[in-house]
Amino acid sequence: MTEVTVGRRERKKARTRQAIADAALELFLERGFEQVTVKDVAEAADVSMSGLFKHFPTKESLVFDEDDDVRDGLVSAVRDRPEGTPVLEALHEWLLNRARNRAGDPRIEAFVGLIAATPALGDYSRRMWQRYEEDLAEAIRQAGPDAPGAAIAARAVSRFALDRAELSHGDPRAELDAAFALLSRGWPAPELHRPPSGPPAEEPPAPARPPGLRERKKAQTRESITRAAQELFTQRGYDDVGVREIADTAGVSPGTLFTYFPDGKASLVFPGDQTDNAEALVAAVRHRAPEQSIPRALHDYMAGRGPFRPRTTAAEQRVLDLIRTTPELSDYALRAWTVAQPALTQAITEEAGLPADDITARLLSHSMLQIPDLSRATTDARQALDVITDLLEHGWPESLARTS
Known part of the structure; x- marks a missing residue:
């Protein structure tokens, strides 16, 4: 009863x-x-x-009422796959079946569009998927080789697979095939088999004229605002400090603060310019050494930035720890990298001599720009950069065998 x-x-x-x-x-x-x-x-x-x-x-x-089913289904696809079926093949098939079932459903397409058009939902979705990717990553790690870097490689494979879980229109096979080819076989590096596309090296340009008084004053104001924000946030926590207090500490008005940082409170922690970072990523691709692959060129550029730098001061490490433990700052940091994706995709496409609508160039660009965020799940950011770049160059799980 x-x-x-x-x-x-x-x-x-x-x-x-x-x-x-x-x-x-x-x-x-x-x-x-x-x-x-x-x-x-x-x-x-x-x-x-x-x-x-x-x-x-x-x-x-x-x-997001149904997404527990997505997590459980993906984990089951790995753990309960038929004997002898490779992990990536099982994930590929599960995602393909899901996409086929959703394709052409106008409500699902509208649902995906709603998330894309609503920043609050986009941030919530990212955090939700990142919680789910832990479970999938553990299943992948257990199914793969026991090798140095296996956990972070599994986390990356989980992230990149979950990125494909929201396909809802058209024929999903081409996108999924390209994504899982990159994951299983790595970047084919067509750029290494074609002549350089750029102009011949020129003489170094003449030194730029030193910035004038106005430019120096603007740079000093921006730096003082960033320094005040970082000090207050690391002392008392991000949520317990207001913008007006930061402005007062930096000796500027709130209006002046927002003139320098129009993206709001989270942007105060990040002194750099997103446009400058995008241009530097593109330059790393276009001006790499002739024998250097595109993933390796991006790896070498990233190695000198943010959490990947070989040496950080105590103050810099406190800021990195703050970003890692504050969801709003982590979200902003991820957007600060991924805003470069369109320009980086175009550079990769052209340097590799691929068609303008090539899927693989976009996938590589997206995946490389996820590495700073993925590195926050580890205690060794530089190892994460090395492992995930190897994964994207050589595929999973073969890339782990190279480090065993």
């Missing part, structure tokens, strides 16, 4: 949860995520606010 009662109660809870999720998605798609309140969803689903929060603790979680 008890089993029947429990079963009925669980079925009722599942129906209520589904009704809430359906009502939320319909409202979000109709009016936009920001224009809908949790109260609107509760009224549309005919539940109380407390009843809604029993099922969905945050507004963002209303959008």
